[in-house]
Amino acid sequence: MTNTSIDRKSPARSEGIILLEEMIRIRSFEEKCAELYTREKIRGFLHLSVGQEAVAAGVTPTLDARDAIVATYREHGHALARGISPRAIMAEMFGKREGCSRGRGGSMHLFDAATRFYGGNAIVGGGLPIAVGLALADRMLHRPQVTACFFGEGAIAEGVFHESLNLAALWRLPVLFCCENNLYAMGTALDRSQSEIDLCRKAASFKVPTRSVDGMDVEAVAEAARETVALVREGGGPHFLECRTYRFRAHSMFDPELYRTKTEVETWKRRDPIALQSARLRDRGEIDDALVGELGREIAAEIEDAVAFAEAGSWEPVEELTRFVYAEGS
Amino acid sequence: MTNTSIDRKSPARSEGIILLEEMIRIRSFEEKCAELYTREKIRGFLHLSVGQEAVAAGVTPTLDARDAIVATYREHGHALARGISPRAIMAEMFGKREGCSRGRGGSMHLFDAATRFYGGNAIVGGGLPIAVGLALADRMLHRPQVTACFFGEGAIAEGVFHESLNLAALWRLPVLFCCENNLYAMGTALDRSQSEIDLCRKAASFKVPTRSVDGMDVEAVAEAARETVALVREGGGPHFLECRTYRFRAHSMFDPELYRTKTEVETWKRRDPIALQSARLRDRGEIDDALVGELGREIAAEIEDAVAFAEAGSWEPVEELTRFVYAEGS
Amino acid sequence: MTFGTATAIGTRRTTYRGAIREALREALARDDRVFLMGEDVGRYGGCFAVSQGLLEEFGPERVRDTPLSESAFVGAGIGAALGGMRPIVEIMTVNFSLLALDQIVNNAATLCHMSGGQFPVPLVIRMTTGAGRQLAAQHSHSLEGWYAHVPGLKILTPGTLEDARGMLWPALEDPDPVLIFEHGGLYGMEGELALDTGAVSIDRAAIRRPGEDVTLIAFGGMLGPALTAAERLESDGIGAEVVDLRRLRPLDETTILDSVQRTRRAVVIDEGWRSGGISAEILSRIVEGAFYDLDAPPRRVCSAEVPMPYARHLEQAALPQVEGIVSATRDLMARHG
Amino acid sequence: MTFGTATAIGTRRTTYRGAIREALREALARDDRVFLMGEDVGRYGGCFAVSQGLLEEFGPERVRDTPLSESAFVGAGIGAALGGMRPIVEIMTVNFSLLALDQIVNNAATLCHMSGGQFPVPLVIRMTTGAGRQLAAQHSHSLEGWYAHVPGLKILTPGTLEDARGMLWPALEDPDPVLIFEHGGLYGMEGELALDTGAVSIDRAAIRRPGEDVTLIAFGGMLGPALTAAERLESDGIGAEVVDLRRLRPLDETTILDSVQRTRRAVVIDEGWRSGGISAEILSRIVEGAFYDLDAPPRRVCSAEVPMPYARHLEQAALPQVEGIVSATRDLMARHG
Numbered sequence A, B: 001m002t003n004t005s006i007d008r009k010s011p012a013r014s015e016g017i018i019l020l021e022e023m024i025r026i027r028s029f030e031e032k033c034a035e036l037y038t039r040e041k042i043r044g045f046l047h048l049s050v051g052q053e054a055v056a057a058g059v060t061p062t063l064d065a066r067d068a069i070v071a072t073y074r075e076h077g078h079a080l081a082r083g084i085s086p087r088a089i090m091a092e093m094f095g096k097r098e099g100c101s102r103g104r105g106g107s108m109h110l111f112d113a114a115t116r117f118y119g120g121n122a123i124v125g126g127g128l129p130i131a132v133g134l135a136l137a138d139r140m141l142h143r144p145q146v147t148a149c150f151f152g153e154g155a156i157a158e159g160v161f162h163e164s165l166n167l168a169a170l171w172r173l174p175v176l177f178c179c180e181n182n183l184y185a186m187g188t189a190l191d192r193s194q195s196e197i198d199l200c201r202k203a204a205s206f207k208v209p210t211r212s213v214d215g216m217d218v219e220a221v222a223e224a225a226r227e228t229v230a231l232v233r234e235g236g237g238p239h240f241l242e243c244r245t246y247r248f249r250a251h252s253m254f255d256p257e258l259y260r261t262k263t264e265v266e267t268w269k270r271r272d273p274i275a276l277q278s279a280r281l282r283d284r285g286e287i288d289d290a291l292v293g294e295l296g297r298e299i300a301a302e303i304e305d306a307v308a309f310a311e312a313g314s315w316e317p318v319e320e321l322t323r324f325v326y327a328e329g330s
Numbered sequence C, D: 001m002t003f004g005t006a007t008a009i010g011t012r013r014t015t016y017r018g019a020i021r022e023a024l025r026e027a028l029a030r031d032d033r034v035f036l037m038g039e040d041v042g043r044y045g046g047c048f049a050v051s052q053g054l055l056e057e058f059g060p061e062r063v064r065d066t067p068l069s070e071s072a073f074v075g076a077g078i079g080a081a082l083g084g085m086r087p088i089v090e091i092m093t094v095n096f097s098l099l100a101l102d103q104i105v106n107n108a109a110t111l112c113h114m115s116g117g118q119f120p121v122p123l124v125i126r127m128t129t130g131a132g133r134q135l136a137a138q139h140s141h142s143l144e145g146w147y148a149h150v151p152g153l154k155i156l157t158p159g160t161l162e163d164a165r166g167m168l169w170p171a172l173e174d175p176d177p178v179l180i181f182e183h184g185g186l187y188g189m190e191g192e193l194a195l196d197t198g199a200v201s202i203d204r205a206a207i208r209r210p211g212e213d214v215t216l217i218a219f220g221g222m223l224g225p226a227l228t229a230a231e232r233l234e235s236d237g238i239g240a241e242v243v244d245l246r247r248l249r250p251l252d253e254t255t256i257l258d259s260v261q262r263t264r265r266a267v268v269i270d271e272g273w274r275s276g277g278i279s280a281e282i283l284s285r286i287v288e289g290a291f292y293d294l295d296a297p298p299r300r301v302c303s304a305e306v307p308m309p310y311a312r313h314l315e316q317a318a319l320p321q322v323e324g325i326v327s328a329t330r331d332l333m334a335r336h337g
Ligand SMILES: Cc1ncc(C[n+]2csc(CCOP(=O)(O)OP(=O)(O)O)c2C)c(N)n1
Pocket: A074, A122, A123, A124, A125, A151, A152, A153, A154, A155, A156, A180, A182, A184, A185, A186, A251, C039, C068, C070, C092, C096, C099
């Protein structure tokens, strides 16, 4: 952050405003990504979380700096909420050397050692056992840390979900399994992918305590996450948190959306987490038009800055192509 | 079967006696295998089901000839109970061409197209999706058939168990998932492999109906299986049948049995399914010493015949080594 | 089975994607035992839009969406094949096939042999392979050559519209498990196809371009670059023959050796990683079968040994390019005999 | 790190199994971050008795029995490595590793690169490989050469007691994922080991027997047969040099080429299947690096391309045998230069 940088966690702003701000940041960032995708600045697969911002914005701040995060290919929001700089994320999407994965990962593979952000995994379910292992390391090294693992409800069909929950439960490891249930895995609706659509029941079959929350209500998400993370940190073993949410946009940029109706999407849009939180804060008198305008301008500036940074970034020299296939100095 | 052949399903014998007879056949056959293993007639891995005979003997006869079976590497009992000739099975264990897999499979890979016996799978959990697929074929071809899939409780930790149950439940396929819960997977006790040791609860989390039965009581197993198979056949979708049993002998021939106490084994041996059924039949006045002696002699002769057959068998010519890597005429 | 021969009854414009869709439609229409199963093949219309419209045409029993359970639905494909069906299982991308590898290698490839011939597995598995679309390290592998190591499997790699259209039917008629690798970069490839194009023979490699001086051996996504390179070499006065392997297992060694014995020089082009790739097998077959005919050691042009990077310039640098093929070939021609 | 050099301070008798156990014990004692995890490594004492006694010595936290969940416990190994531990994950048999292949290939092998170097994965995975014990088609694969195709992994194949004893420590010190393939047929191999044998260098292949006329290249379970063949050839007056590859990825091409440039002839022996096996890569490297030095085309002696049959005579016929190596070598020597 240079001159355009903004004090994102201004103490003057209430928690509710900070949550709103984070959601707006994510939304704006991703809307910008969509635009940059059509301009071919960003390539490959691009998965936006528009509509689901309350999950990343609500859960992530309940973690400590020493905690770890494992996410999916739909992880811009988590990366931003974790505090990875928008510049580094945007540069990554541009494939630039200044990107948080040096341009090697792209949208689906954001990584950041400083904030213990372990990706950005594009294999559905692939991150779950990694989270279990991170938590195992914490346990063996007697560190009071939590690993938060985000995944979609589609991942629950993968065998590795079950293996991972069982292992974590058997060994009582400090993992928060956070399921973003947006009702679809690409075009496959939950009830065509699971014989039991009550996902908490599935988790409970491993004796993992569960909680389900309205994933469109960012304050509810934050509260549930805070309480659940505390339980995990206190040695309560893994917990499963279902956030019931919805993806407003297509699965990726190549999705004709044949599998759901416009009406369904519109109905859910009436529960837009940003609109809901704005309305609540207005009701509470915490925000007014002026503040909303201010937030918007701050964030827009931040994103413009990130785009400019990414544009100005450099290309990793082709000679370095095979660098990092193995660790440096190995 | 030649001159020594015995009318194994003599109508004069009651169902209880037939169940007893089948268990004695399996026990005797496997005790013989153990002996032949020390004589190096049988090689490789050899997994005996001694103690668990009530499961194979009780469940298998409740299936029709048109039904299919998928089993594990501990499948001699299922193969025998299914009516594959002891000769063909023993010849297989000897590695002879006359074996039910032409000597290519051995103890862990008994196959028989005539009785729809699809193996003999030595990958824990590996047979489950195959069973799902067989049932899918039946459904798509409108055949009122059932596929019975046997597996140990250890397989429940494998992701593919969950994937398979979900798929079968989602599509309401006619599969009987029969879990032989003998409390150990090699040396790993159930409670060190599962966070939830009530296996029916795990199956129920897929909305699969479940039933648990005393796997040492062959009549109870038979009754439970009969009723469950009927439900599956009638279109009730997949069912999960847990048979609570115990393995009296080592996991395989290389097992020092460090993981359980002699006392535990002895306690279970007091519930030997053969002894239990014999006692019951005596109480009922269905058998006496004479009949028991007769059964023993008949079965001994049958097994001697099988061993002689296997001994006299031929070796597949080495020139045929690569035969069957691809289908004949492909 | 009769093979479509390109008689002059006219052509139509289509794409690789369209050709595969047509093949699927034909198979579904022609044989009741055939069904398509995989993630999002139905309602979504196929991850790469290959199966679009088939659900509407054939219904959800025969165009069957599955949950995200690669191991179970591939295994179910094996079971359904054993049970008398002719399943076509689609795995979205070759990387995800690793979640089903146990079923493919431990079951599909072994059952026929383990059972002494009683249980062949007439299963077709289709999947997308290859890089070039900036999908990075978990969506860009080229593992078809890797799969070709496994006895019991057959491996097809359509690189032309004809093969995209024609390989499915013989794969379905084959009693053994056949894996078809569709290159993701080719789905949009357009061209003319004879109106009556149908099944093709999958027995032999094809000489896609005759030449006398050097043999370029390629398949799938690398066929195009190999042909372009051959054209460029033409202007240098180098006559490059281009062999399209088409099937990686079993390999058609005869066609390879015949060509190399004539040209006495060979360059193998493979999008897979070099070390231990199918390119190594081709080199070995050439050396074992035609050593004394060679004027120079055969060459390989392969992908750099790196999990595919996202950035376009790095990805392109990792992949075999026309220039690389041309310069390797020129270099080879300059070697003494 | 210092390497044990065989100074003459005496030897002791041990086995391949015992040597590995000793290496495990040393690693567990020496570094608190090290732990062993896998199916039945603890209470059972290890499927092949390798880890017997370690649970009693180091307790259940560090000798950790897992459920039958290959994908999850290999993935957990990756996570634990990322979290600062030095996990040794045991997979009972190479075939079962296919259930974890997604984690190995899509995660362990890619994370360092995908993250731009931020997240190397210092994980060691040990597994049993190979045939010869009549375990049939689902327990007898030799896939170490197959794994060697994957960038991001390192592949070790101990074929001697020294390497069984000494490869684990450098594997643990390596910042990248290292797979160690222990040949099941070697566990009982007995011999003398210098009292102070410790870690070995894993950088280079080793010349296990010098010779001038031909180079036999082998590793793991095939090293013994290669050495025996070399002795037999001696009596024919053929001096066979035996190169033990030791590490299949990265390959030590220098040692291979040095030897072949001297002997001008090579035979590669590999228990893996021929087509697309590591044997093909070795042949290719030889041809690419020493074509003009060769007096005859290099040869391969590999396993028959068949899922391993159970019957002993068939299994033995499928596997490379001393006689086969000897006759292939003799045949090669008879070829003109
Ligand atoms: C193992 C695997 N199979 C298939 C895919 C292709 N794929 C990518 S995202 C996706 C849907 C996942 O749905 P869900 O887990 O609900 O997450 P969401 O996309 O809804 O956030 C699929 C099928 C993949 N990436 N990995």
